[in-house]
Each structure stands twice: as C-alpha cells, then as structure tokens.
Amino acid sequence: MNSMLSVENLESGYGPMQVLWKPSLEVKKGSITSLLGPNGVGKSTLLLTVLGSVEPWGGKIMYEDEEVTYLPTHKKVDLGLTLAPEGKHLFGGMNVHENLIMGAYRKEAGQNINDSLELVYSLFPILKERDRQGAGTLSGGQQQMLTIARALMTKPKLMMLDEPSQGLAPILVGEVFETIEKLQAEVGLTILLVEQNVEASLNAADYVYIMHEGQIKAEGTADEIKGSSDIREVYLGI
C-alpha cells in the first residue's frame, strides 16, 4: 500500500559479469531508506538498474504499485524517479542555471519550471548567487548541491542519492545530510540513499539494508542495525 519502490530478486551486471544476485528491498513512501555496505558490492549498480541505465537481467521493479522493470529511463523520470549520481555528472561547460534547466528537461517538469527553480534556490541560496557561473568551476560542496538540485528539478517523488558526501570536508558532509533530511521533511520526497558514511546514514535513515556481494544480507530499522553488534562488525566494520 504505502510502498514507493519495491525491488524483487533483481539481477544485472556488466557484460558477462553478474553484479546483482537477486537482492530484494522495499522503500516506503516518505521514508529515508539507506543502503549500506563496503565498496564494490553492487550498491551503485542497484541504483542504476532501478533507474534503467543498467539493464535488468531478471527480477522485478515495482514503482508506486506499477511494474517498471524494463521501462526506459526517460519514462521513469516522467514518473518521478530520479538519481543524483555518484561522481556528480554535471554539465561542466554549462552554467548553474543551464544545469538546472536541463533537470527540468521532461515536459511535465518543464511546465512548473519557475516553481521548481524557486524551491531549489530557497534550499540552496548559494546556487542562486552563482547561477551564471560555470558548473565546472564550483567547489566540490557546491557541485554536490547542484547535483541534488538538478535532480530536484525533475520534480521527483523518489530521489536516489549515490554517495552524496563523497570527497567532502566533514563540515560539508553534515550539510549534505541536513539537506537530505529537509528533502524528506519539507519537500516530502522519498529517499533511497547509498553512502559510505555509516554513522551519518544510520542517524538519518528510517530503515536500513546491508548489502554484500550483490545480495541483501541484513535489514532493519536504523536503531535495530545500530544495536546489532554482529551486523556492525561483519558488514560495516565499526
């Protein structure tokens, strides 16, 4: 009923190499769901497969009770599914404003472009100040803000974030997590978060999945995961 996204026995990979070995997970409407695990276990691949830029080999992806497993990415974006990708993938030769306009590329997002810009500028005032500056010349933290802002311009219901705090100074990591909580509380988004920063993720998340070797190995509320020493030692190393 109140499931935003559910993934069942998803399989995918690159060329002959299988990366996802039938993980299943569910993201509840309005929640922050966090996907944790060491490097290289398939977290990013899972997000990319849900978005459709990596093609699923098998399994099922349900979005708002509708099957979208093999739906092309641009149609998923139409439905309100988006990703703030790892490594940002901004358009470095365009300015901040043009990057945001590209976020509203789909027809429906384009119709409400002024509302979206207002929302984005109120969340990230620095982007308004820098709106004619080249995206490639922004600082790392500002680029991360722009990546989230550009994803927000697509008018999403579910935003997936891949390593949003990667490479940022500790003070900025705090800012990124504050932003994510704002997106949930004030904008009303559902969040699926992949992060290396375990402590911050556990504090922000409502529900947590632990991934290892392409599979989901454990799940629970953030408090349950925090309390379980087995899970912490084996999969998170803390």
Added chain:
Amino acid sequence: MIFTLLAGNLTHGLLLGGVYGLATMGLSLIFGVINVVNVGHGQFIMVGAFVTLTMFTTLGLSPVVSIPVALILGMALGFFFFYTVMRRLIRAPELTSLLATFAMGILLEEIAKLIFGADFRGYNWGVGRITLPITTIPMSKVYAFIGSIVIALFLYFWFSKTRLGTAIRAVIEDNEGATVCGVNVGWIYALSFAIGIGLTVMSGVLLTMFIPVGINPYMGGGYTLKAFVIAVLGGLTSPYGAFFAGLIFGLIENGAYTLFALIPGVAPFPLTVSLAFWMLFFLLLVKPTGLLGK
C-alpha cells in the same frame, strides 16, 4: 605583385574554408556525441556533390534547391546507418566502429560508381563573377561561403537556444548526467548522427562550387583527411571550433600553395596536399587539444 596574388588566393581560401568548416561540423558532432570517428566522412560529401550534379543536369534545378534535399537525404541516410549499424557499435572497441564506418564509405563509393560511373564530372552554375582589385571570384563561391555561414549560425542558435539542441550539448558533456535528467539518450544518439550526416551531405552541395570538374565517386577520401585535421585543429568535439578551424585551414592551404609556387623546381600542388599531414603531425605534437580546444 606577390602580395596581390597572395591576398587573392587567401580570399579564395577563406571562401573554401567556410565550406571546409561546415564539412567538418558533422564529423565533430558525431565524434562528440557517440565517440565514433566516421572514417567514411568524405564519402558523404561525395553523395552531396552527386545530388547537386544530378539535380542540376537532369532536372535543371539550382544548387540552392539541392541544399534542403541534401539535408533530408543525408539525415535519412544517417538514421538508416544508425539503426542498422552504428547503434550496435556505440560501446564497442574503436577498431570495430572504424571498420564499420570505413565499410559505409566503400559501400557509398561503389553505389555511386554503379549509378554514375567513375568519370570526373562537373556542371556550370552560371551566376557570374565579381571582380575585386586583388582577384576575380565566381559568385557561386561567394554564395557557397554565405550558405555555410548561414547554416553554421543557424546550428549555433539551434544548439544554444532550443530544448533538443541543449539536450545534445548535455549528452556531449556527460551522457550519464543527461540520462538522470530524463533525456532519451538513445534517441539523441540517433538524431545527432543523422544531423551530422545531414550537415556533411549538405556541405557536399556547397563544395561543388569549388570543384568545376571534380565530382567523382572516389573524391571523398581526401576530404576525410582534411576534415580530420580540421577537427583536431578545432578541438575535436566542438562543432563551432570545427567551423573556425575550417576557415583557418582554408587560409593556410591556399596561402601555402601560393608560397610553394614561388619556390623554383617545386611542384606546389602535391606539396600542398601533404601539408595537411604536416599540420596534423605538428598539432598533435604541440597542442593535441586543438588550437581552439581547452
């Protein structure tokens, strides 16, 4: 005297350079968007030349009419080759796409030979000439130059102002970024390839103004080489860079020809043909990102 000659030849070079620029924009666009070097590039220029020749000699239609026809035919060829061949090769190793585009070129050459034969042909678009103090120029060359400027400007505004044009720029910058914005990247690949080929065939129309008896199924190869040099000069992925680099290349080529002709005992034409190789060599040595590149 020598300066008059040089100035005159540089004027011709500039006019031809505009067409070179336009002829290279398609190559840069295709390389920028799908990362494929189109080794069959010159053969698409040849197609444009034959379109113009046929429409002029059998239907009596002015080359001006051939421009939109070439664009439409070129885009149709582009979509055809994209969906039959190129789509499968986007993430393939470079050698595969080099061979495939090389094969497309040979295919076009042989089809042209079947239809038109292997003779050198030409036509005469009698639109008069203009006499300047330094030289006399056929008006057809002036029109070709104006045509290439107009098309290049149109493309510039289309890329910077329209939704689809911006999406193509976004895919060139970062195709994963474009994907998460909801751009149908597969369609942008197809469209850009078609536009790239359309531009190239269209440049073949304008090129006929400079080669009075040079239309031949095998005329393309030389232009592929020149387009490579111009594309590198212009920074490879920038269609505008390619256009300005075309102007520069036209000037250098004709200026060098004039100077080579002054050296006793030297055949200026073969030396000028080899110039493109030398330019490529030194450019890659000194500034591999191109004169206009970053």
